Amino acid sequence: MLDHTPPGPDAPASKTRPRHGGHRDRLRERAAKGGLDALPDYELLELLLFRSVPYKDTKPLAKDLLARFGGLEGIGAASHEAIEGQVARSMRYAVGKATRAVALDLQLIFDVTRRIAREPTEKRPVISSWTALLAYVRVALQHEPREQFRVIYLDKKNQLILDEVQNRGTVDHAPVYPREVVRRALELSASALILLHNHPSGDPTPSRADVEMTKQVVQAGRPLNIEVHDHLVVGRDGVASFKQLGLM
Structure with missing residues (x-):
């Protein structure tokens, strides 16, 4: 079984790069060249998850979240606890610091979206x-x-x-x-x-x-x-x- 434990501060530089770094670089490059609109929902979600899940493949998690909540809007409306639970199931983590970080990052992104949508009605x-x-x-x-x-x-x-x-x-x-x-x-x-x-x-x-x-x-x-x-x-x-x- 692969060890997905994040490296400590004294880890060799070669181990600080995500194992899926090549895929991440290619996805970022496609997004930069073709625009975010060209990406399917699961790849857009993958890009978001890169920041909060630095050492694991985020594609399965992205697909699991979309399936569980019915799409991006469903993820945005989900409770913190529901997102944590799905992250734990998908990544085989116990609910804790790592799952809370993912849930918080996703809720932050979607809340910013809601506030942007509300701005025209306020002005x-x-x-x-x-x-x-x-x-x-x-x-x-x-x-x-x-x-x-x-x-x-x-x-x-x-x-x-x-x-x-x-x-x-x-x-x-x-x-x-x-x-x-x-x-x-x-x-x-x-x-x-x-x-x-x-x-x-x-x-x-x-x-x-x-x-x-x-x-x-x-x-x-x-x-x-x-x-x-x-x-x-x-x-x-x-x-x-x-x-x-x-x-x-």
Whole structure:
């Protein structure tokens, strides 16, 4: 069995080079010449993993992660514990420092991606940046494994005050309290809001409960001049807008 233990500080220089250095150099060269867009997902993930896994072949781990979580977006939405567990299984490590490093590096990369997607909604009025808003909510929620209810609070110019997770739930339910939604809007001096939640099943079609809850939030906000612009339901199959569907 090959020894994959990282060399210590006094190891000979010949042993400090990764055993798969030739493959890594060739992959980096292809990426540099052909561009990152030319790489399949598993090779793109391999490149990311080179930094946190310096002494092992990262191709099997990259493929295992993609298979386990259903793609890059699924990895981005996975919990730290779930990523650690898969890394441990793929690399035959015990969960510990090495697996935590990989999980943290991956979550760091995907969180940067989410923040980049959110930037356009923070710099311009949200309603006039609808395309950017939809791109952001997909990145934020499309592959969440459990239902999550969020509220995007807006000021008088429809600019973002806060995107807040109100509740996390099970695979098919997250509790929502309409009065708490409106109370929070008053605390933030918000003039409008957009409701947002995901359907882990993949189908974004609103349920009866979704429709009823939305009506309750609209009714609670109306006497206080707090407008509900829309309710977006996010699934892997797309994003459903209550306003576009004529449900509000």
